[in-house]
Amino acid sequence: MAGWTLEPGYAHLAEAFGSLEAVFALQGEQLTRDALSQVIRLQLAGVTYYVKRYVGAGRGLRRYLGHPRVRAEWQNLKRFAKWGIPTAEIVAWGLERDGMAFGRGALITRELPRTEDLEHLARQHDVRLRNRTWLRRVSEQVARYTRVMHDHHFTHNDLKWRNLLVDDEDVVHFIDCPNGAFWWGFMLRYRITKDLACLDKVAKYHLSRTQRLRFYLQYRRRRRLNPSDKKRIRHIVSFFEGRE
Numbered sequence: 001m002a003g004w005t006l007e008p009g010y011a012h013l014a015e016a017f018g019s020l021e022a023v024f025a026l027q028g029e030q031l032t033r034d035a036l037s038q039v040i041r042l043q044l045a046g047v048t049y050y051v052k053r054y055v056g057a058g059r060g061l062r063r064y065l066g067h068p069r070v071r072a073e074w075q076n077l078k079r080f081a082k083w084g085i086p087t088a089e090i091v092a093w094g095l096e097r098d099g100m101a102f103g104r105g106a107l108i109t110r111e112l113p114r115t116e117d118l119e120h121l122a123r124q125h126d127v128r129l130r131n132r133t134w135l136r137r138v139s140e141q142v143a144r145y146t147r148v149m150h151d152h153h154f155t156h157n158d159l160k161w162r163n164l165l166v167d168d169e170d171v172v173h174f175i176d177c178p179n180g181a182f183w184w185g186f187m188l189r190y191r192i193t194k195d196l197a198c199l200d201k202v203a204k205y206h207l208s209r210t211q212r213l214r215f216y217l218q219y220r221r222r223r224r225l226n227p228s229d230k231k232r233i234r235h236i237v238s239f240f241e242g243r244e
Contacts, residue, residue: 002103004094013044017092023106026051037069041111048111049091055104070095070105073178077109083152085145086173088112112175114168119161122206129206134170139211141172143218146195149180155191156180159198193232197239204237 004020006013016022028042028051036056042049054070070093080087088109095105118138121129128134142164149156156163157179165173183191196219203212216236220229 002095002097004092004096006092007090010091013091016044017049017108020094020096020104020106023051023092023108024053024104048113050088050109050111052107052109053104054095054106056102068095068102068105069178070107072180073176074107076177076180077175079152079154079180080174080177083148085148086171088173088175112165112167112173115165115173117162118164118166119202121166122161122202135207135211136214137170138166138172139215140218142199143215145172145174146199147219147221150188150192150195153182153184153188154180155183155188155195156198157191157194159195161199161202193235193239196232197236200236201240 006017010017016026026040026042028040030038030040031050032039037052037054040051040053042051052070052073054068074090074093077087077090088111091108091110093105093107096103146156146159156174156177158176163174163176165175167173181191196216199215200212203215207215216229216233217223217225222229225233
């Protein structure tokens, strides 16, 4: 369904965010850009907002079939909020069509203040990664919220450290999930393994084997591994072999 929605709490920003036309006219600091989308950052009344603008859904039949990426992104962030997973606050969202095809769309989120993504902390060799108390607190949250997703038969499909933000109160936020989807059966098991392998892809360089195992046990909500766990762990650690 096409249309545009501005959250009532942001009605005072209607001049900037009140329509898709206004959103596509906004000027700001460009963060990313490709053939289909662009992300800009701007400030209004001292608050920072991220504006993601999409001008295509893909080539060929993708313009007509499937779920537009922008719609998937705002729906998935709303799912996170519904499931109690901390995430970015959505300010406005919507899309329009060109006949039967996707035309353009946008999503606006409010900045999560005083946050850094875990991948940035890893690249900077941040001392917090050597703080056992901090690491346990963060690990428990990532494990718990990842399990919440998977218990809903939903996988992120890009669960990388860069998509996990932690604030100055050590609260973890899950963001950037346009590829998340629901799965069942063997495909759900495969996608769950992929999510866990994405997390471990960076963890293996910055965490000890004991810390990685503890994370998995936190995720599984148990104290010991069973044969099924051991089989999955072997799959997780070998998932990206030859592809890195």
